[in-house]
Amino acid sequence: xxxxxxxxxxxxxxxxxxxxxxxxxxxxxxxxxxxxxxxxxxxxxxxxxxxxxxxxxxxxxxxxxxxxxxxxxxxxxxxxxxxxxxxxxxxxxxxxxxxxxxxxxxx
Amino acid sequence: xxxxxxxxxxxxxxxxxxxxxxxxxxxxxxxxxxxxxxxxxxxxxxxxxxxxxxxxxxxxxxxxxxxxxxxxxxxxxxxxxxxxxxxxxxxxxxxxxxxxxxxxxxxxxxxxxxxxxxxx
Numbered sequence: 001x002x003x004x005x006x007x008x009x010x011x012x013x014x015x016x017x018x019x020x021x022x023x024x025x026x027x028x029x030x031x032x033x034x035x036x037x038x039x040x041x042x043x044x045x046x047x048x049x050x051x052x053x054x055x056x057x058x059x060x061x062x063x064x065x066x067x068x069x070x071x072x073x074x075x076x077x078x079x080x081x082x083x084x085x086x087x088x089x090x091x092x093x094x095x096x097x098x099x100x101x102x103x104x105x106x107x
Numbered sequence: 108x109x110x111x112x113x114x115x116x117x118x119x120x121x122x123x124x125x126x127x128x129x130x131x132x133x134x135x136x137x138x139x140x141x142x143x144x145x146x147x148x149x150x151x152x153x154x155x156x157x158x159x160x161x162x163x164x165x166x167x168x169x170x171x172x173x174x175x176x177x178x179x180x181x182x183x184x185x186x187x188x189x190x191x192x193x194x195x196x197x198x199x200x201x202x203x204x205x206x207x208x209x210x211x212x213x214x215x216x217x218x219x220x221x222x223x224x225x226x227x
Contacts, residue, residue, distance in 0.1 A: 044202055044217035046217070050212075056213075092206075
């Protein structure tokens with residue numbers, strides 16, 4: 001099973017700042033099969049990025065994904081108040097597994 | 108726009124079984140695979156399996172094989188997920204989720220979630 005490790009566990013930032021979230025895979029995966037999701041309290045996760053760098057429909061361009069092999073990154077260029085949430089990476093290269101999540105909280 | 112509406116909360120005893128349903132809108136069944144993902148109280152996400160309604164095929168995560176079954180009823184556009192031999196660790200919110208086509212795609216639409224509590 002491919003294990004995804006996200007870091008940091010919690011990220012404390014202020015609106016307007018830049019956020020960088022990391023996802024590391026236990027083995028190399030094609031970037032085609034790496035996605036990022038956002039989850040707010042009481043809601044289901046929402047697809048943000050797929051194929052490591054393609055934004056899903058309706059996702060603002062302040063969200064961007066990058067990476068390859070075992071290291072992937074989600075960047076939020078200028079944080080808006082509604083961006084504070086939990087973020088998960090997922091690989092669908094070999095079955096489906098998720099990272100444990102990064103909580104992005106207001107500083 | 109795909110809409111997925113799930114059945115209500117469940118409380119079950121250890122050793123029993125649970126069935127959770129998910130009704131899909133429109134022609135979802137002809138274009139999407141339907142997966143089940145659960146989220147435990149510690150917030151971890153775990154994939155249980157999927158069905159491809161137009162092919163009538165299902166496949167399951169190794170961890171749940173023998174305990175989970177996923178079935179699509181095309182006449183009612185409803186997918187059901189059954190989980191047997193329940194234990195306390197199965198307490199979680201269960202989501203039905205779509206991925207486009209019958210191949211490998213990200214999870215684009217999610218149901219509202221069904222809490223399942225396993226407790227004696």
